[in-house]
Amino acid sequence: MRRSAWARDMLDGVNVGAVGLMAGVAWQLGRQAIVDVPTALFALGAAAVLLRFNLNSGWVVLAGGALGLLVTAVR
Amino acid sequence: MGERARVPRPAGRDEPHPRPELDRDDDPHRSDPGPLAGAPGCRRLVHPARDADRLALVWAYVRYGGTPTGEALLYGIEPVVITIVVLALVKLGRTAAKRSPLLVITGLASLVLYLVGVNELILLLGVGLVVLVVQAGSRLGPGAARTIAPLTSAPSCSRLSSRTGPRSCSGGCSSSSSSSAPLCTGAGMCSSPSSGVTWWIGWGGSRSTSWSTRLPSGSSRRAGVHSGEVHRVPRRRDHRGLLATAGIFLPAFVFVGLLSHWCR
Numbered sequence: 001m002r003r004s005a006w007a008r009d010m011l012d013g014v015n016v017g018a019v020g021l022m023a024g025v026a027w028q029l030g031r032q033a034i035v036d037v038p039t040a041l042f043a044l045g046a047a048a049v050l051l052r053f054n055l056n057s058g059w060v061v062l063a064g065g066a067l068g069l070l071v072t073a074v075r
Numbered sequence: 076m077g078e079r080a081r082v083p084r085p086a087g088r089d090e091p092h093p094r095p096e097l098d099r100d101d102d103p104h105r106s107d108p109g110p111l112a113g114a115p116g117c118r119r120l121v122h123p124a125r126d127a128d129r130l131a132l133v134w135a136y137v138r139y140g141g142t143p144t145g146e147a148l149l150y151g152i153e154p155v156v157i158t159i160v161v162l163a164l165v166k167l168g169r170t171a172a173k174r175s176p177l178l179v180i181t182g183l184a185s186l187v188l189y190l191v192g193v194n195e196l197i198l199l200l201g202v203g204l205v206v207l208v209v210q211a212g213s214r215l216g217p218g219a220a221r222t223i224a225p226l227t228s229a230p231s232c233s234r235l236s237s238r239t240g241p242r243s244c245s246g247g248c249s250s251s252s253s254s255s256a257p258l259c260t261g262a263g264m265c266s267s268p269s270s271g272v273t274w275w276i277g278w279g280g281s282r283s284t285s286w287s288t289r290l291p292s293g294s295s296r297r298a299g300v301h302s303g304e305v306h307r308v309p310r311r312r313d314h315r316g317l318l319a320t321a322g323i324f325l326p327a328f329v330f331v332g333l334l335s336h337w338c339r
Binding site (some may be wrong): 014015017021027030042049061 | 143144146147148149150151152153154155156157158159160161162164166168171174175178179181182183184185186188189190199200201202203204205206207210213297315323324
């Protein structure tokens with residue numbers, strides 16, 4: 001299908017529309033997930049670690065879970 | 076959409092006050108089940124063997140997500156997962172921005188329309204059609220006439236070295252003197268005296284594809300033709316492609332829409 005200019009344009013549009021939908025869902029879920037200062041710090045820290053060290057996302061998720069347990073226990 | 080009830084939290088086992096069941100008539104999210112709800116074909120949309128890992132995570136979420144420990148874990152995991160998704164979206168957005176500003180605009184428009192509440196399927200189809208129409212218009216409009224003529228044209232020199240000042244063509248390349256952007260026809264050299272940049276341009280095996288290769292300064296022969304930048308010169312007529320596009324996308328959207336309606 002990519003060989004046809006029409007299909008290529010349509011696919012480009014659908015792809016970018018899907019990215020927009022994903023951004024909308026991420027925005028909605030983010031508003032539910034980031035509710036206070038610790039969760040905002042988790043998000044910023046995860047972004048910094050992923051951008052700086054290019055770490056595997058699974059380790060960052062595990063670290064987030066551990067930090068969540070820690071913060072909940074301390075409060 | 077966007078309410079907390081969209082991804083329902085599992086009820087904790089030690090929840091002191093279980094949430095009251097909504098009366099069916101009072102539930103704002105209630106909708107009548109579709110005619111195929113619960114049908115075997117609908118249930119097969121989730122394949123147990125193929126989706127084992129995700130099913131395990133779903134089971135763990137439902138089983139332990141409502142416990143204090145599960146909630147503490149999710150308290151830390153949720154923002155991290157959102158961050159990962161956002162970073163991935165930024166990468167995708169950058170890729171789209173490099174390809175065409177139009178794609179960025181339509182992506183942002185689809186984001187806004189989704190948040191306003193437009194149906195997702197209609198949104199995807201509409202964005203696809205908008206990009207299709209705009210791109211086709213830019214290909215087939217008056218300004219594109221110079222670059223469309225198949226077989227007899229290669230990309231104009233202005234597309235290859237738009238910032239290098241005056242241009243001249245040599246070899247099999249000819250330029251139209253009335254235009255500030257000479258149209259190079261055939262294969263040959265396209266050089267810019269002011270910058271010393273030389274391009275070798277021509278077309279490949281397909282009529283719809285032309286290529287250009289930037290040569291080292293002072294070079295007079297083509298080198299690495301196939302490693303060069305490839306420009307696509309669209310065909311003048313592509314009715315079969317348009318029909319195939321309409322024949323594939325429209326039924327696909329109708330099918331997915333009906334399936335999601337019937338199987339809900």
